[in-house]
Amino acid sequence: MKKLLxxxxxxxxxxxASAQISVNQTLQIAVQGVPPAEQSRLNSTxxxxxxxxxxxxxxxxxxxxxxxxxQLAQGIATAYKSAGxxxxxxxxxxxxxxxxxxxxxxxxxxxxxVAGQKAWSNNLTLYAAIQAAGGETPFGAITRVKLFRxxxxxxxNLKEDQAKTIQVLPEDLIEVPQKxxxxx
Numbered sequence: 244m245k246k247l248l249x250x251x252x253x254x255x256x257x258x259x260a261s262a263q264i265s266v267n268q269t270l271q272i273a274v275q276g277v278p279p280a281e282q283s284r285l286n287s288t289x290x291x292x293x294x295x296x297x298x299x300x301x302x303x304x305x306x307x308x309x310x311x312x313x314q315l316a317q318g319i320a321t322a323y324k325s326a327g328x329x330x331x332x333x334x335x336x337x338x339x340x341x342x343x344x345x346x347x348x349x350x351x352x353x354x355x356x357v358a359g360q361k362a363w364s365n366n367l368t369l370y371a372a373i374q375a376a377g378g379e380t381p382f383g384a385i386t387r388v389k390l391f392r393x394x395x396x397x398x399x400n401l402k403e404d405q406a407k408t409i410q411v412l413p414e415d416l417i418e419v420p421q422k423x424x425x426x427x
Contacts, residue, residue: 264307264315264338266291271337271362272319277329283371284378288339288348288362298357300377302326312336349411351376353419354383363413369399370407372417383419386427391416 274285289297295308302322307315316334323329347363349372356377379385385401392415399406
């Protein structure tokens with residue numbers, strides 16, 4: 244009986260590890276073997292689009308639906324290698340539970356290249372959080388970044404070093420506003 248239960252548990256774990264990714268599924272992707280500044284751009288939560296792809300920094304759309312987590316990780320690494328961007332990236336794809344997603348997320352919006360919810364991690368700074376969203380667009384005013392936390396609004400100038408190190412917490416909302424006509 245004990246052997247049977249262990250076998251069933253093993254099959255369940257094997258099937259869940261090799262389950263195919265589907266449309267509208269949320270994935271957490273992490274990378275090692277690339278410069279730290281670029282890790283913060285790539286390490287994030289991605290939503291599989293209706294066409295079955297995710298959008299990755301620089302390389303764009305990568306087919307995700309119908310692949311396993313390992314196949315997707317290999318596909319992303321191959322795409323970056325083929326484009327000549329990285330020589331030895333090591334990607335990990337995780338399908339988090341709904342509870343994990345709700346508890347450890349923050350949101351970046353406004354004038355950033357990839358707005359939306361992102362996976363929170365310990366010691367995440369305001370600067371790294373904006374870089375994880377692809378950085379500001381040419382129209383983004385990083386001198387007037389707003390951080391919404393617990394019903395309060397905090398304004399930061401990310402051209403000042405001390406503002407770059409502000410810690411981001413789960414459930415924070417960050418907004419990069421549009422520049423004014425004066426360029427600020």
